[in-house]
Amino acid sequence: MKITPLSPVGGAEITDIDLAQPQSAETLATIEKAWNEHLVVIFRDQKLTAEEQLDFAGKFGPMGERGTPVDRRVETDDYGGAIMLVTNKTDEDGNYVGTIPEGELWFHSDLSYQEIPHKATMLHAVAIPDTGGNTMFANMYLAYDNIPAELKEKLAGRRALHAYDFAMTERYDLDNGLDNIQNCRQPIFIKHPDTGRTALYVSRLMTALIEGFDRAESDQILNQLFDIAADPSIIYEHKWQTRDLLMTDNRCALHARRDFPKDQLRLLRRCTVKGSGALTAA
Numbered sequence: 001m002k003i004t005p006l007s008p009v010g011g012a013e014i015t016d017i018d019l020a021q022p023q024s025a026e027t028l029a030t031i032e033k034a035w036n037e038h039l040v041v042i043f044r045d046q047k048l049t050a051e052e053q054l055d056f057a058g059k060f061g062p063m064g065e066r067g068t069p070v071d072r073r074v075e076t077d078d079y080g081g082a083i084m085l086v087t088n089k090t091d092e093d094g095n096y097v098g099t100i101p102e103g104e105l106w107f108h109s110d111l112s113y114q115e116i117p118h119k120a121t122m123l124h125a126v127a128i129p130d131t132g133g134n135t136m137f138a139n140m141y142l143a144y145d146n147i148p149a150e151l152k153e154k155l156a157g158r159r160a161l162h163a164y165d166f167a168m169t170e171r172y173d174l175d176n177g178l179d180n181i182q183n184c185r186q187p188i189f190i191k192h193p194d195t196g197r198t199a200l201y202v203s204r205l206m207t208a209l210i211e212g213f214d215r216a217e218s219d220q221i222l223n224q225l226f227d228i229a230a231d232p233s234i235i236y237e238h239k240w241q242t243r244d245l246l247m248t249d250n251r252c253a254l255h256a257r258r259d260f261p262k263d264q265l266r267l268l269r270r271c272t273v274k275g276s277g278a279l280t281a282a
């Protein structure tokens, strides 16, 4: 197994390993250490069935269940909710068979609108377009470091409302109320349970309101934080290769997708690993 960092702010490539085979405790510990250090690890040239992918993900904790409400699920075989297809693939009637099929997707952390978000998201590249569709990963430890001191002070100990409407690829409009969407409050600055480091935990797609401020001031502060979190200097942009198996840490990295041509197939098979508890404030 060889580990090669892909950028100074995140992302490491892991080669010379076949994840379809059982891995020793030592190898798994080395992978987890690299993941904690680089936030995103990419295993190249894997060819895993859904069962093999779930098997490998299960080494890092219990499987997460996708957040999509049952009535919005389109895949017929999703392994009890453990597998989600992120794809623009269509069936014979021209209907999408997967989730978030097209277009740009704003920065977010998977399931931040649930009290115990899933710690890891694992994506296996089955089909990749010739151009576009890169995924950007933003290092939220560095985002925290880049927040001006007086703003850090102003936000210390505060929480923010996270909400997500599955029908949308943009931020939820709070004027529509919270009755029909999943939502919860999360600390703005979290202490990563494994590394102990402080990370900014807000995202342009899912963070709707900072507690203790009116909407206008909250929006003004959030926009400032979203810009800090999207600064190119803290982003690793991943250009997918077919057969990549990528694992990202939802507690310290946001991810966003670039647009890609509608007429080209893109299919990522996603599963997640549950977090061990609610996130704690830094």
Ligand SMILES: [Fe+2]
Binding pocket: 108, 109, 110, 255
């Ligand atoms: Fe996501």
